[in-house]
Amino acid sequence: MDGVLIDNTPYQARAFQLLFRDLGLTTNARRLLARLNGMPATNILKTVFRNPVPEKQLKEYASQREFLYRTLYWTKRREMPGLRPFLEAARQAGFKIGLGTGSAPETIGYIIDHLDLRRYFDAVVGKADVERGKPHADTFTAVAAKLRVPPEQCVVFEDAVLGEQAAYKAGMRVVAVASSLKAKDFQAPMAVIKDFTELTPERLLELLQSQPTAPKPDKQRAQRNYMKL
Template sequence: MRLSALIFDMDGTMIDSMPTHRRTWAEFARSQGLEVDIDDLMRRTTGRNGVECMRELFQADIPEAHALAFIEEKEALYRSLFGPQFAEVAGFSAFAEQARAMGLAIGVGTAGDRHNVDFAFSHLRMAHAPSVIVRGDEGLPGKPEPAIFLEAARRLGVSPAQCVVFEDAPLGIEAARRAGMQAVGIGTSHSARELAGPHVLAYAPDFSALIESKFLEKTYVATA
């Protein structure tokens, strides 16, 4: 089926934010008197929405209101630390603009909340905003459930099979598979093996590499 839309995860895919998220999770856990294996925590939470993340951290079904208050505290710390050193994943804005110029729709499917999305787009230098943004605070389950990506496709008015998802995390790659979408692994924090799957078209360290390899031209022509 013809490729019609690209759907991007945000943290670790569009913006190089995962090292700061890692740091702030560790600092928040310490502030709560929790000793955690940060590698294991990141494996279990990257791609999940805020409430799900806090329940994973505390290993308890804490009330949603408490989880939201905790995530607000944690994410405010993240934004204060990442803001002065904000960076997009290399080549992202240029890649998205190239795709838009080719006639492909651009969507975002992130577990991030409204505050983090607004923060990211206040710093990104995109010539054109994405057509749709689906967030993790809209009442949808986080990844690996496919709901966020399926909702992005619905709002874009395209079928899942017409979408390619760009993801940096295994839970996101799995969500794309469950959504019936193909995917591209962006290797900012995981290896090609960790982001592999029968639906994965490519793996690249960043978007500059995809531009250099002419990924869009080859993929779009192949499906045209």
């Protein structure tokens, strides 16, 4: 959802930065999200403290960050350019469409219901629906199960390195959305787009034929991006 349906990563980073300032931390939120974006906020927060922090406290910090993000983004909510026409064309072409995100139900609704996008999705899977979020494959495999589509027939749109790795772990191919990262930051997507004005369902079918199987996940890349802070 974040960075794919909407271009909100700068607001997410700003919310994290304000939280870090309040906590007396000097972590650079933009660089942090470039490596860990797509993970649940509590998991991201675990990486910025030198000593272990109780889960209850992490959840409180995550709630504070969510409040800051919503305040900053309240009047800025808008879909990625070309998204709605692409979704409409994809449905007309017979594609099943699912949303897999690390966000909680209320955060999902904050975006897709406000923008009236829920009607385009045959399945929605969020943080509350899986035990393990990205970089694990659970979110994407749960979406595929709800859609009743084999993983090898699924394409994941991802803006994050760890999300791309999660897709490959699920046996799915990827179209990278370079809303906050550069094309070189991704491992092996079928294509890299800036937004959905650059893609059609017909072009997507051509890409699927050009890359018949999903790449193997690059464990070293995923580990490097996860650990290097």
